[in-house]
Amino acid sequence: MLLTVILGLFSAILMLPLGNKIKTRWSGLLALVPAIIFLYYLYYVPAVSTGTIYTQILPWVPSMDINFAFRLDGLSLLFALLISGIGTAIFVYAIKYLKGHPYFDRFFGYLCLFMAAMLGVVLSDNIFSLFIFWELTSISSFFLIGFNNDSDESRTSALRALTVTGMGGFFLLAGLALLGNIAGTYYISELVLARDLIIGHRLYPVILALIFLGAFTKSAQFPFHFWLPGAMKAPTPVSAYLHSATMVKAGIYLLARFNPVLGHTELWSYTLMIVGGFTMIYAALHALFRLDLKGILAYSTISALGVLTFLIGLGTKEAIIAVVVFILVHALYKATLFMVTGIIDHETGTRDISKLAGLRKMMPWVAVAGGLAALSSAGLPITFGFIGKDLIYAATLESGDTLAIILTSLAVGTNIALVAAGFMAGIKPFSGKLPETLQDTPRPYAALWIPPLILGVLGLIAGIFPGVTGNYFSLQAADSIFGGNTDLHLAIWHGVNTVLILSLATLGTGILVYLANKPSAGKLQALERLNVISPQYIFDLLGRGLLKLSQNYTNVVHNGYLRSYHLKIILFAEALLVYKLWLSGPIHLDWENLTALSIYEVAVVLILIGAMGIVLSTPYLLTAVLAMTVVGYCICLMFVFYSAPDLAMTQFTIDTLTTVLFVLVLYKLPPFLKLESSTRRYRDIAVALGFGTILSLIALKVINEPIEKSISQFYGENAYLLAKGKNVVNVILVDFRGIDTLFETVVLSIAAIGVYSLLKLRLKSSEKE
Amino acid sequence: MRSTILQTATRYLLPILLLFSVFLLLRGHYFPGGGFVGGLVASIAFVLHSFANGAEASMKIMRRKPLSLIPMGLGLAVLSVIIPTFFGYPPMTGLWLEEKFPVIGSIGTALFFDIGVYLVVIGVVLTILFTISLNQD
Numbered sequence: 001m002l003l004t005v006i007l008g009l010f011s012a013i014l015m016l017p018l019g020n021k022i023k024t025r026w027s028g029l030l031a032l033v034p035a036i037i038f039l040y041y042l043y044y045v046p047a048v049s050t051g052t053i054y055t056q057i058l059p060w061v062p063s064m065d066i067n068f069a070f071r072l073d074g075l076s077l078l079f080a081l082l083i084s085g086i087g088t089a090i091f092v093y094a095i096k097y098l099k100g101h102p103y104f105d106r107f108f109g110y111l112c113l114f115m116a117a118m119l120g121v122v123l124s125d126n127i128f129s130l131f132i133f134w135e136l137t138s139i140s141s142f143f144l145i146g147f148n149n150d151s152d153e154s155r156t157s158a159l160r161a162l163t164v165t166g167m168g169g170f171f172l173l174a175g176l177a178l179l180g181n182i183a184g185t186y187y188i189s190e191l192v193l194a195r196d197l198i199i200g201h202r203l204y205p206v207i208l209a210l211i212f213l214g215a216f217t218k219s220a221q222f223p224f225h226f227w228l229p230g231a232m233k234a235p236t237p238v239s240a241y242l243h244s245a246t247m248v249k250a251g252i253y254l255l256a257r258f259n260p261v262l263g264h265t266e267l268w269s270y271t272l273m274i275v276g277g278f279t280m281i282y283a284a285l286h287a288l289f290r291l292d293l294k295g296i297l298a299y300s301t302i303s304a305l306g307v308l309t310f311l312i313g314l315g316t317k318e319a320i321i322a323v324v325v326f327i328l329v330h331a332l333y334k335a336t337l338f339m340v341t342g343i344i345d346h347e348t349g350t351r352d353i354s355k356l357a358g359l360r361k362m363m364p365w366v367a368v369a370g371g372l373a374a375l376s377s378a379g380l381p382i383t384f385g386f387i388g389k390d391l392i393y394a395a396t397l398e399s400g401d402t403l404a405i406i407l408t409s410l411a412v413g414t415n416i417a418l419v420a421a422g423f424m425a426g427i428k429p430f431s432g433k434l435p436e437t438l439q440d441t442p443r444p445y446a447a448l449w450i451p452p453l454i455l456g457v458l459g460l461i462a463g464i465f466p467g468v469t470g471n472y473f474s475l476q477a478a479d480s481i482f483g484g485n486t487d488l489h490l491a492i493w494h495g496v497n498t499v500l501i502l503s504l505a506t507l508g509t510g511i512l513v514y515l516a517n518k519p520s521a522g523k524l525q526a527l528e529r530l531n532v533i534s535p536q537y538i539f540d541l542l543g544r545g546l547l548k549l550s551q552n553y554t555n556v557v558h559n560g561y562l563r564s565y566h567l568k569i570i571l572f573a574e575a576l577l578v579y580k581l582w583l584s585g586p587i588h589l590d591w592e593n594l595t596a597l598s599i600y601e602v603a604v605v606l607i608l609i610g611a612m613g614i615v616l617s618t619p620y621l622l623t624a625v626l627a628m629t630v631v632g633y634c635i636c637l638m639f640v641f642y643s644a645p646d647l648a649m650t651q652f653t654i655d656t657l658t659t660v661l662f663v664l665v666l667y668k669l670p671p672f673l674k675l676e677s678s679t680r681r682y683r684d685i686a687v688a689l690g691f692g693t694i695l696s697l698i699a700l701k702v703i704n705e706p707i708e709k710s711i712s713q714f715y716g717e718n719a720y721l722l723a724k725g726k727n728v729v730n731v732i733l734v735d736f737r738g739i740d741t742l743f744e745t746v747v748l749s750i751a752a753i754g755v756y757s758l759l760k761l762r763l764k765s766s767e768k769e
Numbered sequence: 770m771r772s773t774i775l776q777t778a779t780r781y782l783l784p785i786l787l788l789f790s791v792f793l794l795l796r797g798h799y800f801p802g803g804g805f806v807g808g809l810v811a812s813i814a815f816v817l818h819s820f821a822n823g824a825e826a827s828m829k830i831m832r833r834k835p836l837s838l839i840p841m842g843l844g845l846a847v848l849s850v851i852i853p854t855f856f857g858y859p860p861m862t863g864l865w866l867e868e869k870f871p872v873i874g875s876i877g878t879a880l881f882f883d884i885g886v887y888l889v890v891i892g893v894v895l896t897i898l899f900t901i902s903l904n905q906d
Contacts, residue, residue, distance in 0.1 A: 645801035646801045646802075646803070646806070649793075649801060649802070649806045650805060650806050650809065653806060653809035653810055653812075653813060654809060656813055657809060657812060657813060657816070657894060657898075660816055660898065661897070661898060661901070664898065664901045664902050665901060722863070723863045723879065724798070724863065724865050724875060724877065724879075725798035725799060725879070726798070726799040726800070727797060727798055727799055727800055727801060727802070727803070729801075729803075730797040730798055730802070730803040730883075731798065731879075733803060733804075733805070733886075734797075734798075734803070734804070734879045734882045734883050734886070735861075735863050735879050735882075738850065738861050738879075738882060739850070739861060741846075741882075741886060742846055742847070742850060742882075745842065745843060745846060745885070745886055745889040745890075746843065748889060748890070748893045749839045749843060749889060749892070749893060751893065751897075752836070752839060752892065752893040752894075752896040752897055753836075753839070753896075755896065755897045755900055755901070756836060756896050756897075756900050759900045759901065759904050760900070
């Protein structure tokens with residue numbers, strides 16, 4: 001399992017050195033990556049379908065219980081197969097779709113990264129590694145949405161998607177951390193055992209709210225759904241893969257995975273049913289008004305995600321079975337429809353549904369794929385979608401008298417709209433008379449239409465052999481979500497009952513709606529007038545407010561004047577130190593115990609004071625700098641007097657180099673101009689004197705305190721024993737606290753690179769002029 | 770400002786100061802000194818040379834940009850941190866060879882760490898100073 005994740009990440013990294021080869025000759029090899037992963041997981045199907053669970057642990061930060069723990073059960077396997085299987089189809093498709101694109105290699109780098117991250121999400125048993133992979137999917141999605149980075153809209157949409165999903169991820173982290181702390185374990189498989197403790201805890205509603213925020217933002221539930229239609233700015237293969245089949249299902253996966261831990265309570269069920277129920281009907285109706293094929297698909301995806309959330313909330317055996325089947329059904333037909341849309345866009349250059357018709361003559365196989373997907377989405381008997389729809393109705397009907405009627409009618413209403421939306425996307429462009437404008441549409445390449453056709457046909461096969469699909473791909477997944485035995489048994493024919501009648505009624509009404517519904521630019525505009533109260537509008541308003549706030553803050557605090565930064569830093573340090581001194585009480589000085597002054601010390605202090613007088617009074621910058629150096633050297637001498645030769649040597653060389661640096665810089669500056677007013681000068685003197693006084697007080701205070709000698713004693717005793725050095729200072733630097741030194745050198749290097757790049761950059765821009 | 774006296778003096782001062790810096794570096798484990806001070810002294814040697822002959826001439830003597838010393842030094846330091854893990858010790862464990870070498874003394878990972886610090890310090894100081902001084906014109 002670990003290997004597959006690494007394979008994905010590794011392939012992403014390989015794009016850097018091999019990018020140019022992959023763009024041209026080796027592009028076909030790319031499809032091998034998901035294909036190998038798919039075969040790998042297919043190999044596990046027989047064992048997992050009988051209930052075997054595989055685990056694998058790679059320690060990462062074991063001291064904090066953060067590890068890469070992978071666990072392959074039915075639910076994980078179902079998702080892993082979807083990710084790699086649909087991934088294979090998408091890769092084959094995208095290689096052709098993006099052929100010759102200048103960022104071809106970059107695109108597949110992001111796609112491989114995404115695939116690895118998504119596999120990580122569904123395989124992780126440790127909640128922190130799950131979170132990390134979760135965030136990685138958001139990040140790769142950001143890059144893919146903004147792939148056409150010269151388009152302003154793409155960039156805005158990418159940023160919006162990242163903000164929404166990233167914010168959700170933040171809440172999720174908080175929720176997961178709380179959950180782990182309460183249960184005392186960071187492993188989902190162990191959290192299940194602590195279920196009673198978690199549900200009874202007073203923070204349970206908070207945890208639920210946080211995890212819901214994470215799941216709803218990722219899976220585009222109302223009111224966070226708006227990023228998903230925007231995400232359609234990504235190239236179509238991305239929409240097919242991330243934004244319909246896999247990534248947006250991560251939220252659903254999370255809910256499903258935590259259902260046995262957190263679920264089956266009123267709070268859980270009602271929240272999910274209300275949010276999911278509203279989202280599914282809201283988005284399904286929206287889909288009917290769209291003109292853009294991808295817009296239709298985006299909204300019908302949101303609606304399908306709503307259905308899934310709703311079903312998890314329902315939580316009965318039937319509902320959970322319906323969740324599993326519908327995840328599979330939806331992934332198959334929606335990816336197909338997206339790819340079909342992509343082909344149409346690729347060949348005709350438009351996705352406007354009112355301009356498309358009769359394309360079956362140009363692309364018969366694409367039409368077959370689109371038709372199959374549309375029928376599966378409509379739930380025509382013998383397609384897999386039929387079984388999915390049946391199960392949804394069976395689930396809602398089971399839920400008690402009045403509730404059953406409400407929920408079922410909600411589900412029927414949603415499905416009618418989804419049938420119509422599916423037909424609009426999968427059948428409308430191919431039916432009717434071919435318009436003049438599309439007469440010379442080129443025929444699509446086989447590599448473009450074969451993947452959607454395979455997925456479409458798979459939807460049909462899965463429906464014809466429901467037993468196989470049920471036993472091998474759904475049973476264990478449903479059990480993992482339910483947290484018990486679901487006795488899942490899929491069948492295509494249950495006899496004539498309420499469910500069948502509802503299914504057929506949905507299909508019939510859906511087709512009628514499709515025939516009657518003529519989306520037009522006018523209707524769309526009327527709908528867009530309501531945007532003022534839409535979540536997206538409010539979200540953007542908040543975003544702009546935040547930008548304004550941070551701009552004002554920056555203008556005040558970071559005004560760009562070095563002197564202002566210095567003043568703020570020193571004043572803040574003074575405040576902290578004074579506060580601490582105040583707390584620690586009065587200072588008692590024992591004059592008797594102080595060592596007597598020597599003539600050398602007095603002389604050095606006098607020189608020091610004289611040098612400072614020169615610094616303050618000289619009109620020349622250079623003189624001031626040299627006098628400052630004298631001050632530094634005097635301090636050096638002090639170190640020598642008090643037997644700290646290492647310190648003295650370092651101080652001496654540093655002072656010398658600082659002076660050299662000053663001279664180099666001052667060479668370019670004008671002579672000492674008096675730019676500041678005398679009040680400012682007095683203020684600065686006060687601040688400087690204050691700082692000096694405080695430090696002196698601290699030094700006196702230190703003499704007062706009983707000296708803690710255990711640390712210096714340890715170093716003194718062990719320097720030679722443990723580190724074979726006699727110079728304790730140096731041993732501390734290179735051995736005992738070597739990691740500190742290492743990072744200090746890193747900081748130094750960063751400073752050097754900063755200076756280097758700043759000056760080189762400035763040189764370049766002046767060279768241009 | 771080119772002074773013949775300074776130019777002549779640096780010709781002899783540069784090797785002597787560099788030798789002194791290496792001396793400081795090597796004795797650091799037993800007596801005052803170490804990689805940091807050693808690196809600073811070596812930097813001063815080159816800075817003095819660049820004052821007399823210009824930064825380009827100093828770089829020519831070094832045969833490389835000072836910036837390239839930084840990754841070398843960091844790499845050496847990191848390596849000395851990692852090497853003990855290959856022998857089954859926690860990272861940063863001080864490993865020493867049994868025999869003492871003439872002139873150098875004991876050789877151990879801490880020495881390589883110090884050499885790494887030495888190189889980084891030279892690299893950082895000279896990068897900053899040379900970039901600024903070459904930027905003058």
